[in-house]
Amino acid sequence: MSQPVSSTRRGVLIALALAGSVTQAFAQNTGTHLEANKAVVRTVIEEVQRDGNFANFEKLFAASYADRTAFPGFASDREGTRTIYLTFRKAFPGFRAVIHRQIAEGDLVTTHKTYHGKHLGEFNGVAPTGRDITFEVIDIMRVRDGQITDHWGVTDIGALMRQISP
Secondary structure: OOOOOHHHHHHHHHHHHHHHHHHHHHHHOHHHHHHHHHHHHHHHHHHHHOOOOOHHHHHEEEEEEOOOOOOOOOOOOHHHHHHHHHHHHHOOOOEEEEEEEEEOOOOEEEEEEEEEEEOOOEEEOOOOOOOEEEEEEEEEEEEEEEEEEEEEEEEOOHHHHHHOOO
């Protein structure tokens, strides 16, 4: 026969159950989860954008991915983002980013970075100048289940265009 659970014991059990739920929710906003999300974004920056590993692009961008602030003239889906990355790699060989800071909260990762490259291919209607370029970007990417589902970004495209304008 089971014995009735006292109100004190019931309170302790409820508190433990709630603590477990809070611990799970808290774990998603700390430690391993946040570091894993940051690693996904760093992999995109280092392996896809810099190294041209588009097999990783396929793995890291969700089928439902949406670019909420797409670069003008490019689609706001996976194909548009892939095309942007390819365009930058072709126009600026050696295209790479220096990450200044990266902050994660929940499923969002914000990255402040400066891109570097040499203008050796046509970009946005401008013929190659051979000039070194740098421009800053702040991105926010939503990472769910190890894949990027959404992107918002602010790019100092004006600085880039001033550097390559004749």
